[in-house]
Amino acid sequence: MGDHGRRWLFADQLGDHFLDSAEQPVLLVEARSVLRRRRFHRQKAHLVLSALRHRAAELGERATFLRTGTYGEALDRVGGPLTVCHPTSYAADAFVRRRDEVTVLPARGFTSTAGEFKAWADGRGDGRRLLMEDFYRDARRRLDVLMEGDGPAGGRWNFDADNRLPPPSDGMKVLGPWRAEEDEIDEEVRHDLDRWEREGEVAFVGRDGPRTFPATRAEALRALRHFVAHRLPVFGPYQDAILSADPVMAHSMLSPAVNLGLLDPMECVRAAEDAYRCGRAPLGSVEGYVRQLIGWRDYIWHLYWHFGEGYRELNRLSARTPLPGWFADLDADAVEARCLSWALRQVRDTGFTHHIVRLMVLGNYALQRGFDPARLTDWFHRSFVDGYDWVMVPNVVGMSQHADGGMLATKPYAAGGAYINRMSDFCGGCRYRPTRRTGEDACPFTSGYWWFVARNEERLAGNPRTARSVHGMRRLADVDEVCAQEAERGDAPP
CATH class of the missing domain: 1.10.579.10 (DNA Cyclobutane Dipyrimidine Photolyase, subunit A, domain 3)
Structure with missing residues (x-):
């Protein structure tokens, strides 16, 4: 079936950027063993299952959606060959590489490839530490983000010194974050989680509550647009502050959607950069947000693999x-x-x-x-x-x-x-x-x-x-x- 054969999407790889074409067949697996192994937060379990089931509904006949005890049971039922993008944990990566019917592709959903990180790290062969700031500046140049010629926009690589203000005494004066509205799929998920917990099959930490984070690509895009238009302009100066009456302040609240694969981090970066270029958000706030995506997020991802499983x-x-x-x-x-x-x-x-x-x-x-x-x-x-x-x-x-x-x-x-x-x-x-x-x-x-x-x-x-x-x-x-x-x-x- 080649590169356009059936693509297995893990529950944190749900976006179209994990596929090769608009017609590619897809395998989705809801494995109950994941919830049995750990005592997850109830709302985390709800969000992941809701996103997975919403994706299956969107794909319709393109998707084979299996609800099984384990991933192995699902793969035995569907057969191969299958391709999968590099999983995001050592355990999942080891599992897929043991399966002869599965071909593992390079990772997606990040802004720097493994090869680009290795080239950067190898280039620091003089014994210097792998500092995030150096990685971030390299990524800015390579991806041409917030650049003016060969230098950073505004003449500064970072605005950390400006983005450490204590909380404003009169509050943030910012529109609240985008919030999800539950549907019948969420109702089904809640019913299933209640039943599994009642029957003693799974246990959770934390309290149940209305789903607030995106579970679909359409919801994630609305949340991104809302953040860029209404919250990004005031994000920067107070990003290190805490307000008791405002738990989210001007933070994007987009990390769950990005980590589920519903948003490509580069589209978030470009949306924020466009807001700066068009005069709709100040450079300090935009740079602070961009730093979290192409700097810190990718840096953490690559160090996870670079340091090894024993880390x-x-x-x-x-x-x-x-x-x-x-x-x-x-x-x-x-x-x-x-x-x-x-x-x-x-x-x-x-x-x-x-x-x-x-x-x-x-x-x-x-x-x-x-x-x-x-x-x-x-x-x-x-x-x-x-x-x-x-x-x-x-x-x-x-x-x-x-x-x-x-x-x-x-x-x-x-x-x-x-x-x-x-x-x-x-x-x-x-x-x-x-x-x-x-x-x-x-x-x-x-x-x-x-x-x-x-x-x-x-x-x-x-x-x-x-x-x-x-x-x-x-x-x-x-x-x-x-x-x-x-x-x-x-x-x-x-």
Whole structure:
């Protein structure tokens, strides 16, 4: 059947850019074993199944849609030959390569190919680290994105310094994000998930709720247009801020659609760039959004494969603490620390928070307490609607928990209550005080920060970016009291 034979589309490869022609026959598989293996967020399971079933309905007779226990059962039933684009996890990639009837094609759905990443990485043979900023600039040149001749538009490669403002005191003044409307397919999905859970076949974390993210290509395009027209212009300056009354602020909310394959990341990039060229969005906001797509997203994808499967097991800070039950189960009501309770509530109720909440609230707390990075990675994978193995392994092991010892990020992303106080509006209404290290009203992020520094003193002292924190810790007269207090807290919710 050649290149235009039957294409197997995984549930995160649902867009037309994973096909070779408008007539190509398609195999779609809904394998119940995926939901049995992990305790996924209920809304994540709903979104994936809804997207898969919507795609099958759209394709009609072009699609063979099988609902089976496992992928292997489906392949045995349909026979071959089949082609599939490079899967997005080591486990799925190993599975398809064991099947003689399946031919694996290069990856799609990313802006840089494996060959382009390798050429860039090999070109840095002088021993320098594989920095995201360098990869991003190379991609900008190669893809001709936000360029003016040989240089960056506006004379600057990034606007990070302008995009770190604390939240506005009077709110964002931005139109809310696009929201989905459920249909009969969603009703069927909800009925099935309820039944499977009732019968004990599957179990979920988090709460059910209305589907809010796109499950079809048409919905994803509407969400993209809405973001570019109404939210992108104010996205940039406050992208690192958190507002208690506005969980999504001006963030795009498009990562679930992109990671399902409903949007090609380059069409998002070009739509944002066009808004800048036409004067409908400022360069700082557009550059910040473009950086997330052709910079960070592709960089994470390629590092997932570049570092190898063993990367997920790295634990160079010797963090061994199991995830407490209240954290693992998203028990926001058990937590008094306002920012952490709010973050867990967002995940519990929606399966989503934006990136700063993930890194500087959830990840920061886990880093300070030495949560096991492998278990934490699995928790992020299961609990977020846009979470996949390739997304979470580098982001959690490398960026958030520094368990790789600095292969990805130059320093641990640990911060005390002062950072959260500066970049959010939580501390004013919290029973804890961000300036306090000890006592009943000590901020768990402030005391936790110094406990983290004390536990990792030797390693942090040798890093120029963290040596100052070690010097500061050594000057604290109450550091022993801080450490004793945090050790006594154990896995109790703050």
